[in-house]
Amino acid sequence: MKIAGKDPNGNVKGVAVTENGEVKVQQTGSIVEEIVIPREIRNGESPRYGRIPPEGAIGCIIEHRIYGITGTFANDEGARLQLAFMRTWGDTTIGPWGFVYTDWGVNLSSTIQQAIIMYPGINANMIEPRGGSIILAMKPISPIRLTIQIKGQFEEGEGFDSEVSIRWLLGGA
Amino acid sequence: MINYEYEETESKNVKPKGEGWEFWGMRKTPTEEKAVWRRDADVYGEVTQ
Numbered sequence: 746m747k748i749a750g751k752d753p754n755g756n757v758k759g760v761a762v763t764e765n766g767e768v769k770v771q772q773t774g775s776i777v778e779e780i781v782i783p784r785e786i787r788n789g790e791s792p793r794y795g796r797i798p799p800e801g802a803i804g805c806i807i808e809h810r811i812y813g814i815t816g817t818f819a820n821d822e823g824a825r826l827q828l829a830f831m832r833t834w835g836d837t838t839i840g841p842w843g844f845v846y847t848d849w850g851v852n853l854s855s856t857i858q859q860a861i862i863m864y865p866g867i868n869a870n871m872i873e874p875r876g877g878s879i880i881l882a883m884k885p886i887s888p889i890r891l892t893i894q895i896k897g898q899f900e901e902g903e904g905f906d907s908e909v910s911i912r913w914l915l916g917g918a
Numbered sequence: 919m920i921n922y923e924y925e926e927t928e929s930k931n932v933k934p935k936g937e938g939w940e941f942w943g944m945r946k947t948p949t950e951e952k953a954v955w956r957r958d959a960d961v962y963g964e965v966t967q
Contacts, residue, residue, distance in 0.1 A: 784919065785919060786919075812922065812923070812924060813922060813924035813942065813954060813956060814945050814954065815942050815943030815944060815945050815954045816943070816945065816946070817944070817946040818945075818946065818947050818948075819948065820948055823947075851945065851947050853924070853926075900943060902942075902943070903942075903943045906922060906924070
């Protein structure tokens with residue numbers, strides 16, 4: 746089942762699909778990579794984008810790729826990723842049963858990465874997350890929904906130029 | 919959307935090296951303040967291969 750995200754007003758947002766109606770992804774060996782939230786300059790919350798983990802996915806790396814930032818930010822402001830875990834039955838756009846958030850960040854990805862990593866058995870104590878990144882020792886066990894959240898003061902045209910990618914790690918990757 | 923690339927300098931009076939840069943705005947946090955410049959990466963981006 747393909748999931749369409751919804752914007753804060755509840756309007757459905759479609760996912761990029763091929764002529765055959767299949768979600769566009771790029772597969773390289775046992776890694777499937779796609780852009781989930783398209784690149785855009787934003788100064789407010791993005792629409793919500795949903796994904797079902799592909800069959801055989803044992804982990805994933807979700808990256809908020811921040812190319813440029815303008816605006817004025819206090820402590821606990823900037824941009825962060827919200828990861829929502831959606832229900833696994835029926836309409837998988839319903840939920841969520843849980844949330845994970847990165848910290849608020851005001852740094853470019855050229856200096857500090859903002860990411861959420863899911864992989865079973867990963868020892869999070871061995872890694873010092875930077876940029877408010879999150880490490881989850883688990884498989885992607887349910888449909889997910891991703892949103893960029895933004896807080897700050899912005900002049901016209903200012904904001905975060907960014908996109909969100911996800912790399913699904915399959916099988917023995 | 920234009921595929922921008924960005925550079926930051928200490929003030930809007932200091933322009934990055936190279937051509938095509940336009941001032942976009944300021945990035946201000948409690949610990950720093952930077953001038954942010956941008957240019958069309960498809961026009962001015964460096965060839966790496």
